[in-house]
Amino acid sequence: xxxxxxxxxxxxxxxxxxxxxxxxxxxFVDVVTKVTESVKALGPNTNYVKKSGxxx
Amino acid sequence: MESYIxxxxxxxxxxxxxxxxxxxxxxxxxxxxxxxxxxxxxxxSDVQDLVWDENxxxxxxxxxxxxxxxxxxxxxxxxxxxxVNHIIENKISREQLVIIxxxxxxMVDKNNPEVLQANCATCLHRNPVIYxxxxxxxxxxxxxxxxxEDVRKIEAMETQDxxxxxxxxxxxxxxxxxxxxxxxxxYCPTCFVDExxxxxxxxxxxxxxxxxxxxLRAYHCAGRCTDCGACEAACPQNIKMRHxxxxxxxxxxxxxxxxxxxxxxxRPPLDSFKVDDPDKFIM
Amino acid sequence: xxxxxxxxxxxxxxxxxxxxGYRLFGPVMQGDAHExxxxxxxxxxxxxxxxxxxxxxxxxxxxxxxxxxxxLDENNPEHHxxxxxxxxxxxRAVIGMRPCDAKAxxxxxxxxxxxxxxxxFWMNSYDATTFVGLACDxxxxxxxxxxxxxxxYHEEGFDVLLSDCGDAYExxxxxxxxxxxLAAAGWTAEGDASVFEPKKAEAEAKIxxxxxxxxxxxxxxxxxxxxxxxxxxxxxxxxxxxxxxxCPTCWCFDIxxxxxxxxxxxxxxxxxxxxxxxxxxxxxxxxxDQKHQRFRQRFMHKLKYFVDKYDKGLMCxxxxxxxxxxxxxxxxxxxxxxxxxxxxxx
Numbered sequence: 261x262x263x264x265x266x267x268x269x270x271x272x273x274x275x276x277x278x279x280x281x282x283x284x285x286x287x288f289v290d291v292v293t294k295v296t297e298s299v300k301a302l303g304p305n306t307n308y309v310k311k312s313g314x315x316x
Numbered sequence: 317m318e319s320y321i322x323x324x325x326x327x328x329x330x331x332x333x334x335x336x337x338x339x340x341x342x343x344x345x346x347x348x349x350x351x352x353x354x355x356x357x358x359x360x361s362d363v364q365d366l367v368w369d370e371n372x373x374x375x376x377x378x379x380x381x382x383x384x385x386x387x388x389x390x391x392x393x394x395x396x397x398x399x400v401n402h403i404i405e406n407k408i409s410r411e412q413l414v415i416i417x418x419x420x421x422x423m424v425d426k427n428n429p430e431v432l433q434a435n436c437a438t439c440l441h442r443n444p445v446i447y448x449x450x451x452x453x454x455x456x457x458x459x460x461x462x463x464x465e466d467v468r469k470i471e472a473m474e475t476q477d478x479x480x481x482x483x484x485x486x487x488x489x490x491x492x493x494x495x496x497x498x499x500x501x502x503y504c505p506t507c508f509v510d511e512x513x514x515x516x517x518x519x520x521x522x523x524x525x526x527x528x529x530x531x532l533r534a535y536h537c538a539g540r541c542t543d544c545g546a547c548e549a550a551c552p553q554n555i556k557m558r559h560x561x562x563x564x565x566x567x568x569x570x571x572x573x574x575x576x577x578x579x580x581x582x583r584p585p586l587d588s589f590k591v592d593d594p595d596k597f598i599m
Numbered sequence: 600x601x602x603x604x605x606x607x608x609x610x611x612x613x614x615x616x617x618x619x620g621y622r623l624f625g626p627v628m629q630g631d632a633h634e635x636x637x638x639x640x641x642x643x644x645x646x647x648x649x650x651x652x653x654x655x656x657x658x659x660x661x662x663x664x665x666x667x668x669x670x671l672d673e674n675n676p677e678h679h680x681x682x683x684x685x686x687x688x689x690x691r692a693v694i695g696m697r698p699c700d701a702k703a704x705x706x707x708x709x710x711x712x713x714x715x716x717x718x719x720f721w722m723n724s725y726d727a728t729t730f731v732g733l734a735c736d737x738x739x740x741x742x743x744x745x746x747x748x749x750x751x752y753h754e755e756g757f758d759v760l761l762s763d764c765g766d767a768y769e770x771x772x773x774x775x776x777x778x779x780x781l782a783a784a785g786w787t788a789e790g791d792a793s794v795f796e797p798k799k800a801e802a803e804a805k806i807x808x809x810x811x812x813x814x815x816x817x818x819x820x821x822x823x824x825x826x827x828x829x830x831x832x833x834x835x836x837x838x839x840x841x842x843x844x845x846c847p848t849c850w851c852f853d854i855x856x857x858x859x860x861x862x863x864x865x866x867x868x869x870x871x872x873x874x875x876x877x878x879x880x881x882x883x884x885x886x887x888d889q890k891h892q893r894f895r896q897r898f899m900h901k902l903k904y905f906v907d908k909y910d911k912g913l914m915c916x917x918x919x920x921x922x923x924x925x926x927x928x929x930x931x932x933x934x935x936x937x938x939x940x941x942x943x944x945x
Contacts, residue, residue, distance in 0.1 A: 269479025353928035354835040494839035520663030550926030
C-alpha cells in the first residue's frame with residue numbers, strides 16, 4: 261500500500277504504519293510524536309487533495 | 317495461432333458430444349477488425365463458430381465466476397493463471413472445468429496489429445499452467461525478458477514527477493469501469509466504488525476520485541494480478557493502467573518471491589501470514 | 600437558406616473573431632484521439648478528424664455537473680438551502696460537429712424538454728449553444744447513420760452545416776442563430792448551394808453498413824422482452840459503461856451530494872444502465888440484478904421503448920462509437936437486426 265502510494269507520487273512519510281499493543285503506551289506516544297514531526301516537516305498535503313467539487 | 321482452431325473445435329465438439337461438459341467458453345469472430353467476441357457454445361453443431369487468433373485479448377476466466385455447470389474453457393497462459401486464482405478463491409471448482417490449454421504466442425495490440433500487446437511482449441508464462449487438453453505443442457517461453465523496465469523508470473522519478481506522470485496517465489478516464497469489469501479478479505458483489513455507507517470515493521470525474529479509483533482497484537489486485545492485460549485491452553480510452561498493477565507485481569515478486577496464479581497449492585502472500593514476512597514499512 | 604462560402608485562408612481568422620462573442624468548443628487531438636473540448640485562445644478546431652471518441656454531448660451535458668451548493672453550518676443563516684451553482688450560460692458554439700451528434704441532441708432534448716418538465720441545466724446550455732456542423736464526406740466503417748434516421752449531410756439540430764469543398768467550406772445557415780454566427784465571424788461571401796445535393800448523395804453512397812429496424816414499431820414489447828436471445832447475446836458483455844458514455848443519445852444521470860466539512864455541492868454525473876447500482880432500490884431489491892436484464896434494458900430502450908413512446912424512430916443515430924469501443928464486441932447492429940427479425944412463437 262505504502263509502496264504504491266509513494267509510487268504514484270504521494271510523498272514518502274505521508275502514509276505511515278505501526279503496530280502498537282494497548283499495553284504499549286510509551287510506544288504509542290513515541291510513534292505519534294514521530295509521525296507528527298515528519299508530517300509537519302512535509303507541510304500541508306497539496307497533491308492528494310480534492311480541488312474541484314465541494315469547496316470547503 | 318490460427319492453426320490451433322481445428323484442434324480446439326475437435327476437442328470442444330468431443331466434450332460436448334460425450335456430455336463431459338455442458339458448454340464451451342471461447343471466442344467467436346468479431347464484427348469489427350481486430351476484435352473477437354467471448355462466447356458460450358452449448359451445442360456441438362455450433363463449435364464451428366469458435367475462432368482463435370491474436371485478437372482473443374479478453375481473459376476468459378472472467379466468464380467463469382460463480383458458474384455452476386460443467387464448462388470447457390479455452391485458456392491461454394494468463395487465462396489459466398486466473399483460473400488458478402479462481403480455484404484458490406472458490407469462484408469455480410477444478411472439477412467443474414475442462415481446461416483446453418492454448419500455448420500462446422501473444423496477442424497483438426488492439427491499435428497496432430504489427431506489435432504484440434505490451435504485457436504479451438514481456439510475458440513469461442505463455443503456456444497454460446494448468447490444463448486437461450492441449451490444442452498444440454507447448455511453445456518455448458520467452459527468456460531474458462525485462463519485465464519491470466517501465467516500473468523502474470517511474471521508481472527513479474522525483475515525487476512530483478511521479479504525481480504528474482499518473483495525472484497524465486489517467487487523463488481521459490471516464491470511469492466506465494471497463495478495466496475492472498474485464499478483470500477476472502474483480503468479482504465483489506458490491507465494488508468499493510459503489511458503496512454508499514460509507515461512501516469511499518466521489519462518483520464524478522474529479523482527478524482525485526479517478527486516481528483513488530485506479531489506485532484502490534489496483535491494490536485489490538495485489539498478489540493476484542497475472543498481468544493478463546485485459547484491463548488495458550478493454551479500456552476505450554487506451555489508458556495504461558497496468559502502471560499501477562505492475563508495481564504491485566514487482567513488489568510481490570521482490571518481497572515474497574511470488575508470481576500469481578502458478579499453483580493451486582499455495583495461498584497468495586497477502587492472504588497468508590508467515591513469521592518472516594517483510595515488515596520494514598512498520599515503524 | 601443562405602449559403603456562404605468560407606475560403607480556408609480566412610477560416611482561422613473567422614474563428615478568432617468568434618472568440619470574443621462565444622465560448623468555442625471543437626474537436627482537438629487529445630492524446631491518441633480526437634475529443635471535443637473548450638478551445639483555448641490559441642486552439643482552432645481540427646476539422647480533419649473522422650470522429651471523436653466521446654460524443655459532444657458533454658458540451659451541453661457535462662459528465663460531472665454541479666447543480667446546487669449548500670451549507671450544513673447551522674451558524675450560517677442560509678444553512679440547508681440549496682442555491683444555484685455558479686453557471687456560465689453565455690453564448691457558446693460547437694464548431695465542426697458531426698450530423699449524427701447533432702441529431703442525437705435533438706433526440707435527447709425530447710427527454711429534457713417536455714411539457715411537464717424542462718431540465719434547466721441541459722436546456723440553458725443547449726439554448727446558449729450555436730451548433731456548427733461539418734458534413735461527413737468520409738464516414739467510418741462502423742457508421743450506419745443512413746439506416747438510423749440520420750445521414751452524413753443530415754441537418755437536424757444544426758444552426759450551420761459546413762461542407763468541405765477543398766480550399767473552401769460551403770456553409771449553409773439553417774437558423775437565425777447560425778446566420779448570426781457567420782456574420783460574427785466575418786464570413787459573408789456568397790456561396791454555392793448546389794454543391795450540397797450531389798455531395799450528400801456521394802457521401803450517403805459510401806455508407807454501406809445498414810441495419811434493419813422497420814419492423815420494430817409493430818412488435819409487441821413483451822414478446823421482444825421475453826425473446827430467448829438475450830442471455831446469449833449478452834454473454835460477452837462485461838457491463839461496463841463504455842457504450843453508454845460514448846453514446847450521444849444516452850442521457851441518464853445520477854445525483855450525488857459531495858460534502859467537504861460543512862459545505863457541499865449537489866452534483867449530477869452520467870450514469871449507466873449497464874451497472875447494477877443503476878436500479879438498486881433502497882430496500883435492497885434490484886429489479887435488474889442480472890447482466891442480461893441490464894443489457895436488454897439498454898437495447899429495448901433505444902430500439903423499442905423510445906420508438907414506441909415518441910414515434911420518432913430509433914434512439915440511436917448510427918454513429919458507431921459503441922460498436923468500435925465495446926471491449927467485448929457487443930454490436931448494436933447485430934442486436935437491432937435480431938430484434939427486428941424476431942417472431943415470437945405463437
